[in-house]
Amino acid sequence: MNRFSSLTLRFLLAAIFVAPILLALAASFRDNSEMYRHAGSLSFWTFLPSEPTLDAYRRAIALPRLPMQLFNTVLLGFVMATGTAVSSLLAGYALSRFRFRGREALFLLMLFTLFIPVDVILPPLFFVIRDLGLIDSFWGLALPFIFSPVGVYLIRQAIEEVPRELDHAASLDGAGLWEVLRTAILPNIRGAVIACWLMHFVFVWEWYLWPLTAMRRDDGQLAQVAIAGLIDPLRSTDYALVFAAAILTIVPAFIVFALLQRFLTSSQATTGGK
Amino acid sequence: MPHPTAASGRDISRRNRSAAFLEGWGPALVFLCPALVMLCLFKLWPIAEAIHTSTGTFDPGGQRIDTAGFDNFGFALSDSRFQWGLWLSLAAAIVKVPVQLALGLAAALMLRANTGGNALVRAMVISPMFFGLPVTTFVFAYLFDANVGAINAILSGIGLPRVAWLSTEAPAQLLVLGLSVWRDVGVTMLVFLAGLSAIPPQIAAAARLDGAGPLALFFTITLPLLARSFQFAVVLATLASFQILVPVLMLTKGGPTGATDLASFQIYETAFSYFDLGTASSMSLLLLVGLIVVIALELRWLAVKWTYE
Amino acid sequence: MIAMHKLVLRSVTKSYTKGTTVLKPFDLVAQSGELIVLVGPSGCGKSTLLKLIAGLEKLDDGQILLGDRDITDAEPRQRKIAMVFQNYALYPHLTVRENLAYPLRRQKLRMPAITEKVAMVARQLRLEELLDRRPSQLSGGQKQRVAMGRAIIREPDLFLLDEPLSNLDAALRTHVRGEIRDLQRRLGTTMIYVTHDQVEAQTLADRVVILRDGEVQQIGPPQEIYARPANIFAAAFLGAAPPNFLAGRVINGRIDVGQASLPFSDLPGECRTALAGREQVYLGLRPELLRAADDHYGDHLVLHGAVSSREIVGNTQNVYFRTDTACADMTRLSALAGRYLTDELVWTTENSNTGDTVKLAIRPEDILFFDAEGQAIGTHGSDTL
Structure with a gap:
């Protein structure tokens, strides 16, 4: 196996385990309506926040319990x-x-x-x-x-x-x-x-x-x-x-x-x- | 006092016998006490409780009203839903164990060299364990969400139909098992990495000089020498395959149409939704015995007959 | 019918990362059927050299020829080389029979042929009773024999042995050493044998290669190296105990060693010319070549010493003594010899009643002379190839 394909394989392997977590992390900086707006079609903003916001964290802290x-x-x-x-x-x-x-x-x-x-x-x-x-x-x-x-x-x-x-x-x-x-x-x-x-x-x-x-x-x-x-x-x-x-x-x-x-x-x- | 010596003699011998039986327990008991109490209260008592409960009938308030003998077992085993649940649990093991072992072994072989890059990738493969089962289940729920999920977005982006993951049978099963494998494959990899590092490098060198090419080396040397790791990884993966209740409880609730209606989910429902304590306990025992039988069979099939030294 | 397989190494070089050289350009021609012992302290590069020959590691530069084949870039399995490892590296999951058959099965030999060969080798090495055992059920000596069996069964062009005796106890070691020698003679296969034990080097080798820090110190038959070591390191390495080293000063056609003195006229001719014009030299006196001096030792170098301790080994005795004047710079000598040396001298003798003082003599032709850099003086240094 040459160096390039072995690197690619390792990168893919790492991505399979890390990408979902990163995606979830990204989701926490999104606005809910924005998330649903971009869900229909595949674009950069399907995965990443177009307007990053801490609003979700504010609401999470405000959860009473x-x-x-x-x-x-x-x-x-x-x-x-x-x-x-x-x-x-x-x-x-x-x-x-x-x-x-x-x-x-x-x-x-x-x-x-x-x-x-x-x-x-x-x-x-x-x-x-x-x-x-x-x-x-x-x-x-x-x-x-x-x-x-x-x-x-x-x-x-x-x-x-x-x-x-x-x-x-x-x-x-x-x-x-x-x-x-x-x-x-x-x-x-x-x-x-x-x-x-x-x-x-x-x-x-x-x-x-x-x-x-x-x-x-x-x-x-x-x-x-x-x-x-x-x-x-x-x-x-x-x-x-x-x-x-x-x-x-x-x-x-x-x-x-x-x-x-x-x-x-x-x-x-x-x-x-x- | 008739036969005082005989009486005291018997007394002494009995005391000796019990003393011999309890020999050395005195000081050990002080240190063992916390663990031993917990072991008895929360591991052994529940089993005893299950055996006791499984032989009774209960009113909805949880009061024992009658003795049922083995009726609860008969009822559980003749229930077609529980039969399906047991089969599903076994099928989960049959799918999860080989898939997870193959992936874990492949990852271990790929990342066995001790380089910085490999260490990083290894850490990433293990990382799902650190987030905890509930949080990883949230992540999968989002990933596979029918509306906002990344998977569906990608599917539709490349022209494939979107999948209603949680309301279609096979996709729901795939989701639950996939989550389980994704989460646990790191453990399997660690087990194989430890096994690989335990193989003396000279043995591989000897085989290469003896004429083994890469394939022969793998199948005649590496794989057989990983036998112990195999045994360990298989048992761990089997145990884990009996612990996939969390995503079922959180996401699929046994559905759609019974596709994820695992035995453990039925036990939970029977006990805490239907309050049928007798049946739930007998189901618990049946599943536990089933699990132990499966593991015993695996240990037998995978028995290792050689040692290094 | 002995196949002719000569091993040629041409400026084989190896270094690991960070620029540390493990093996300086190394040249060796092992004649067909020759038994070459590579010897040196740990870390001298001898095991690396073995791995390079086996193809388990890649060389940086140079060439390896075996018979008429260039095997420099060949895969290990294509080299027709068998190796016996220090820990034997038997396959733990296979029985002795399967271990022996392994190389044959990789050659895709037919089953009857394999069975026949296994039986033959098992008979040769007295393994018949053990064929169905697994390696973990064998003793050290038995494992060693299985490892030898696995090496000879495929009739390789070359044997490599990496410290094959170091895991055996002393008594067994001597015995197995003899067996290896006999086997090699009988098969006539070229053998490279690595060890750190100078006794093995002396008893086994047709020729010895002494390595230090990846560099060849001397190559030659053991007796020749013993008699004419190329430098202090080789002198200290081969021999039951290192020679006693003394400092000598060349003055006016004689060498002063403390109070003792040795006129040039008593020395062999070639020594005389080589010593002329030098000032400082080191003398090496082998402990076993010293003898108690009485009056008629006029042409010998005679030393006087006070005995500090003695130890008895069987019928010989090691007498430790000091001479007050002739001590050399021991730190420098230790560095040259690659081992720790003290200014205490030793005399190995069968003479059992020695007093508190000794008077010892050595024949001038038995004295080893070295310059300040530790290189032998005179014609002592043998061929370095």
């Missing part, structure tokens, strides 16, 4: 990320360093829960949260997913790579179980813990089904679920507003990701494949 819902998403992000990182760290430590009967079986059981997709288990999960009296509450949203098999796996693998001699040295120096974790192991798996935290933080922006089911108060709802209510594919949707609001929703995730991504090493992103 959006700020609260956005706050819910971000707060849930922090709670989920921190809760998952802490519970995975503790469990990973126990599963890697402690000897107890059924350790491997427990680890396998945890991994096995990966095979239970939310889509499939939604009703029974709903009943459990209802029985616990947590429907329509923030904790009802958060608690079911704080245990993360992926998090436990990630942290356990990272701890496995820390030499046991380090633990032994620390405990000979008088460290108890907690101090061993805090002083000998944690400093060596910081990358994995941050990866775990970040992954589960960003993961909250994936959420749709569970909040749709378990949260029926508007002001307790997550932003992305509320915005989905603005879409009515069979009638004319105000896409400018949808994308302005969606972009406002994504911005916090991007900021946090940009701040923390330098702690990630590429190895952590790819070890899942081995």
